[in-house]
Structure formats: C-alpha cells, structure tokens
Amino acid sequence: MKKTMYEKIWDAHVVYEPENGTPLLYVDRHLMHEVTSPQAFEGLRVAGRSIRNPASILATMDHCIPTKNRDLIEDPIGRKQVETLAQNCADNGLNLYDMSNRYNGIIHIVVPEHGFVHPGMVVCCGDSHTATHGAFGALAFGIGTSEVEHIMATQTLQQKKSKTMQVKVDGQLTQYATAKDIALAIIGKIGTAGGTGYVIEFAGSAIEALSMEGRMTLCNMAIEGGARAGLIAPDEKTFEFLKGREFAPQNDHWDDAVAYWKSLCTDEGAEFDKVIELDAAQITPQVTWGTSPEQVLPVDQPLPDPSQISDLIKSTSAANALRYMGLKAGTKLTDVAVDVVFIGSCTNGRIEDFRAAAKLLEGKKVAHGVQAIAVPGSYPVKEQAEREGLDKIFIEAGWEWREPGCSMCLAMNGDFLKPGQRSASTSNRNFEGRQGKGGRTHLVSPAMAAAASVAGKFVDLRHWK
Numbered sequence: 001m002k003k004t005m006y007e008k009i010w011d012a013h014v015v016y017e018p019e020n021g022t023p024l025l026y027v028d029r030h031l032m033h034e035v036t037s038p039q040a041f042e043g044l045r046v047a048g049r050s051i052r053n054p055a056s057i058l059a060t061m062d063h064c065i066p067t068k069n070r071d072l073i074e075d076p077i078g079r080k081q082v083e084t085l086a087q088n089c090a091d092n093g094l095n096l097y098d099m100s101n102r103y104n105g106i107i108h109i110v111v112p113e114h115g116f117v118h119p120g121m122v123v124c125c126g127d128s129h130t131a132t133h134g135a136f137g138a139l140a141f142g143i144g145t146s147e148v149e150h151i152m153a154t155q156t157l158q159q160k161k162s163k164t165m166q167v168k169v170d171g172q173l174t175q176y177a178t179a180k181d182i183a184l185a186i187i188g189k190i191g192t193a194g195g196t197g198y199v200i201e202f203a204g205s206a207i208e209a210l211s212m213e214g215r216m217t218l219c220n221m222a223i224e225g226g227a228r229a230g231l232i233a234p235d236e237k238t239f240e241f242l243k244g245r246e247f248a249p250q251n252d253h254w255d256d257a258v259a260y261w262k263s264l265c266t267d268e269g270a271e272f273d274k275v276i277e278l279d280a281a282q283i284t285p286q287v288t289w290g291t292s293p294e295q296v297l298p299v300d301q302p303l304p305d306p307s308q309i310s311d312l313i314k315s316t317s318a319a320n321a322l323r324y325m326g327l328k329a330g331t332k333l334t335d336v337a338v339d340v341v342f343i344g345s346c347t348n349g350r351i352e353d354f355r356a357a358a359k360l361l362e363g364k365k366v367a368h369g370v371q372a373i374a375v376p377g378s379y380p381v382k383e384q385a386e387r388e389g390l391d392k393i394f395i396e397a398g399w400e401w402r403e404p405g406c407s408m409c410l411a412m413n414g415d416f417l418k419p420g421q422r423s424a425s426t427s428n429r430n431f432e433g434r435q436g437k438g439g440r441t442h443l444v445s446p447a448m449a450a451a452a453s454v455a456g457k458f459v460d461l462r463h464w465k
C-alpha cells in the first residue's frame, strides 16, 4: 500500500493497538521547559517511578527568564518554575541548558542546533510549538503535563491517529515574502480550525526552496492552523543541516541513517484525506489585524467591514477584534502606527530572521517613540549574529539587543506591552492579552517588523526604500 510520510512514521512507532482503544506510540525525543514539567516530575515522585530513558530528554529554560538582567526573575512563580526545573534535572541526571549555559535559548530553537531531532522520530514536549521539528520530517507535537509524566515513566504516549492533509505550495515567492507569510497566508485560507484533526504535510516547489530555518518557521505555525503537527519531507538540505551536530548519527551510522530518512518520504500516489493548494507567487507580505492568526491580510488591503461579512460568527468576531485592536473598518494597514516592535520567538528568532531584518535596518533609525527589541532565540544565534556584526546594525538603528528567551512572545518574563500599546511582532499568537494585558499584537515577518520600526507604521515592502 502507498503511504504518506505521516503513516510511515506512525506505523514505525505503534507499540500496541488495542481493539477498541487508543494506540500507544513510542516516543524518541522528549523536550522540556520550566512551565509544563514541574507537576509531571512531582507526579513521578509521588508514584515512586523513575525516568525510563533520561537520554531522550533535553531541557532548557525559556519562558520565564528575563532578557535584560538574568539575575532577577521578578515573578515569584516564574522564579520557582526555573529553580524547580534545575533541581529536577539535577536529581534525574537530565541534560539542561539553564539560563547561564552557553547553549541556552528557546527550546524549539535550541533542539535543532544540537541535531537532537532526526527525520522519522516521534518528538513530544509540553508545548504546542513542538510542531517546529516537523521541519526535519519528524512527527512532533505538543502534549499536556499528565502526558509529560506518562512519557517520562514509559517512553510511550496514548495517541489517536490523525487524518492527513497536504498543503502544496508551488511556484516562487517574491523577494518580499517569507516562510512567515506562507504560514499566515495558509492560516488565512484554512482558518485556525482548518487543520483540526489533521497532520499537515507541506510540499511543493516553494517548500523545497525554503531553508531549514524557513521550514521551521512554517511548521512552527502549523499548530496555529489547528493541526496536530506539520511535516516536511527530509531532503539534502535537512541532511546537510544535521551532519556533524552533537546528537546527529556519527561515522558509520550516518549513511544508514540517511538511507532510512530518504525512505520516509510520501510514496508517489499515496492519498491524503485533504489537499490544499497555494501559489507562492501570489503570497504578499501578510499582517494580522485581529485577535486570531486567521484574521490576516496582505499589507496592501483595507481592514474588513464586519457588516459586509455574511457569516454571523465571523462577522461578530471581526467586530470584536477591531474593537479590541482599536481599529476601524476600511483603514489601510499601512496607516496603522505601532508603539513596539519585537523580533524573536521560536517562530522567527533564528539567524536568518536577524539577517533579514538587519538588511532593512542598515543605516536607518527607529521612528521617534517606537520601542524596538531584538531577542535572539538562543545564545548560539546571538553569538552568530554578533560575529556577523548584526547586533551593531540593530543597536545603531536604535534597537535593544537582548539575551535569549521567549520574551515578548508571551508576557511571562518582564517583557510585555502596556495596555493599549500596539506591536509589530514576529511571534505566532495574537489573542487578547497575549503580549500583555490590553496589548494589541500584529503578527508579521522579520522584514516587515524591521520596516515598521523605521516607518513607525506598517509598510508595504514592495514600495519601500
């Protein structure tokens, strides 16, 4: 039978399939951060169980850590979570990149840097953006804290099989559109529930043309389209990225691993439950205008008029979103001014993202009254950027150059919007209060964010010098 990549990975990992119950999957890699792990360790302790395979775990601190002064976590809950993770990792002999470790950063940025996830693996983490690792052809998805405990104890997870969706993006992106714009355009098309019940495989010439960084950005946002996970077939770019990294297969094992990885690709003629197609050439720079990633438009479009939307639910949510965002129907996005610009997060906190932004910032200054913060996704990203002199470009333009962490992606670490403030943000979520109570988030690509910092408002990159 012809199989999709998802089906191949699934079949290779089913440990047990009860007749009328939920299958049990083997989990190869388990990623951890401070927010969703404490209760799981506690549960394990209470049950008197130990961790089955400590080597399958990699942990980092990212959500609660300050990006300015590492020594001061003001929030007592955040401080406790960070301390608890350190203790739990020490007690169980787990690999942790703590705040001061040279490899510290956001879990989904750190893990690929070490080649910890390989094609064909099943990868779990108590974090929804685990989908990022689908960029390597791994089945990677977020889980709840009780499941974190279950995997620690058994190295398996109960999981229902998903349906399969192929999102095919063919053609060539224009120089102004990025992986982020593909992700937003897809969510704009299918909606935030469009992927519910599915694992999406992204395919087509535009996906093949993406760098590994771009593929990570795209898979990262699969979850915002409602999907269980996103997948991209591994290819030469994937292998080249992984080769030589700390946890990549070494020496004699490498060729065997590559041969196996190549066998994972969806068979010619295999059927997906659903297929969606997009033309890359038509994807323009995207900006979200509302409080859900599906409320997104090409930057040159006016804001929608709720009274013109026939679907009652959509019309009501558009009206609510415009009210919360302090925006009026018909306004052009290029007339919307921003107060804060944030480049970072597990969606767009990689080296390519800072390169793209720096290209636009060179020789320019941040608009008066705009606060702009650049937060590398990890110390290796920060160091690489500094080696290339990108930090200087940001700083000379008037940006703050911070320590790595989740930062203003979510308001958990001292970086947040004040009520009413509006941001251009390279992160992935824009619901009410996501970046701080009363804060208004517009999701964009790094290049769009950089340009907004200079213009003080959104700009159409196609007409910007």
Ligand SMILES: CC(C)[C@H](C(=O)O)[C@@H](O)C(=O)O
Pocket (backbone or CB within 6 Å): 035, 036, 063, 126, 127, 128, 129, 142, 410
């Ligand atoms: C804190 C964590 C559970 C959460 C997630 O799962 O996504 C966070 O990373 C987020 O982006 O909202």
Ligand code: SF4
Pocket (backbone or CB within 6 Å): 062, 063, 106, 127, 129, 345, 346, 347, 405, 406, 409, 410, 427, 428
């Ligand atoms: S950067 Fe944002 S989306 Fe990513 S793990 Fe941190 S909080 Fe979640």
